[in-house]
Amino acid sequence: MNVPDIRWLQDLQRLLPIRSQYVVSGSIRDSFLLPLDAASGSATLVPFNRALWEFLKNQDYSLLLAYDPVDGLRVYPDEAAQRDLAARLFDVKLADGCQQMSLESLSKLMKKISAEREVRCALMLDFASRISRKPEQLSEAEHRFFVAAEKISLNASAIVPRQNGGPPLYNPILWLVNRAQDLPSWFTLDSERIATLHIGKPDFEMRQAAAQQLAPLFAGFADAQADVRTQFVKAFTEGTDGMSLSALADITELADRQKLAISDIDDAVRCYKVGVLDNPWRKEYLRDKIRDAENFIEDRVKGQRPAVIKTLDILKRSVMSLTGAQTRSVGSRPRGVLFFAGPTGVGKTELAKTLTKLVFGDEAAYSRFDMSEFAEEHTSARLLGAQLGFIDSEAGGELTNAVRQKPFSVVLFDEIEKAHPRILDKFLQILEDGRLTDGRGDTAYFSETILIFTSNLGIYVEDNHGQRHENVKPGDSYETVEFKVRAAIGNYFKFNLSRPELLNRIGDNIVVFDFISAEVAAKIFDGMLRNVARRLQEELKLQLAMPATVRDDLLARCIRDLSNGGRGIGNQLESNFINPLSRALFEQELTGKQRLTVTAITEADKVISLNLQLA
Known part of the structure; x- marks a missing residue:
């Protein structure tokens, strides 16, 4: 098995002749793939401590001491030969495998190790981020400790040990931190002998090697054909993009517990990401629901x-797992991405809710974000979570929290053009990688979501003088509306925002809505009136009746201005009917009444009234 080289160990080997201390950050809690059995060529996933010790052994180091603020000092590995050597060289006295130390005693030990000439040795300071509570506001003892450590780094020299000889190398001190800024800034800046090593997430080659190592633990792998094995490793590697090797090991254990076979690798990865094994996207009933969805939506x-037809096409593509099929690797992109554009009040938000009900069976699986609330750059902290150290950083972001809580959901970003451009940049990562990490460092996966953006772009445009005027208007053909709106959206992202890459990620998923016609407006009106009648029956036990002439009068009042679409019809119905109806009923004795008939609508001094008959 060909095991890729580990970058941070390569850097350590290169720097040992010239650097005495190392601040190591990043994925220090990950596992690392090491070829421990040279004869068989097999590799093993090991933690940082083991990886470091195996490397040091190969460089003729005889001793590794490890310290952390909780357990104190210990020998790694905990074997008799190493314990005896530590006791003889540094007077280490272990009780139950460890020895408590003050910061003053620890600095003295660091000085001894740096100057030791008999054998090569190293010291690892684990959980070094917790040595001081506030790195820029050190106590007197902490300040003295870090000054001593800085002085040791400058005074140390590369050593040729008397026992084994070899090239001159430092006896290194390694500080394991969550972030480099967890140590005082001056500590690393003012010493040329302190190197900074950052351990990144494993790349494709490393994940592939780990997937090959873990593959035999999946049911059915041993008996599978060679091409099936190859496809499994490929799917495992691509599906875990951005994950640690420890995560790959956890996915393997999860698959073993759930009795998942190699054909279920996508389910195993998804279950690890979102914490849900059941996948509504793979339910057979969903295909049946979508097949008959046109009437339900309309x-x-x-x-x-x-x-509606274009939306259903995109939805069918998502159900068949063909989203992004033209690309080499789909990765963890969202199940579907839709950009709803068109006039206000024509059904963009309603279609998003309807899709939620259709796919997930419950409108509660719907999260809406009004992007006008995120027009300022600083509001990104509310949406995505404040960085650690800032106020409310422990709360996470509204978006990432919503997706973690409801991984199978529709996420609506309303009026996307009103968001600050810097916030829009975050959508690039979501659309490309299907994940987003908040200020706490927690990752939310969007791979099972449908993302919907809504926009009124293209309905009005600005001329050269900055004046807004209609770009499209009621009465224009749908072809004209679609062409002009799409062109305006393209111009906005390319020229106004200078972010054509965001438009490219959305692709051809722009769905343009038409203006509400008078015929459609009448249908919307009748639906709203039925809702009013149902509410009267449910709340007041009254059956609503209305002669055709009164209904036509009310219809004319409600649809005379269609510039605000269906929402405008609802507002007019409220003003012309619901408000005067409520006023009239408020003054009536309704006990025993079963039928309400509206006989006329009148208006005097701009006050609308209804003539009612109760029976």
């Missing part, structure tokens, strides 16, 4: 058949 979203 019952709630009227007059938008081209938009």
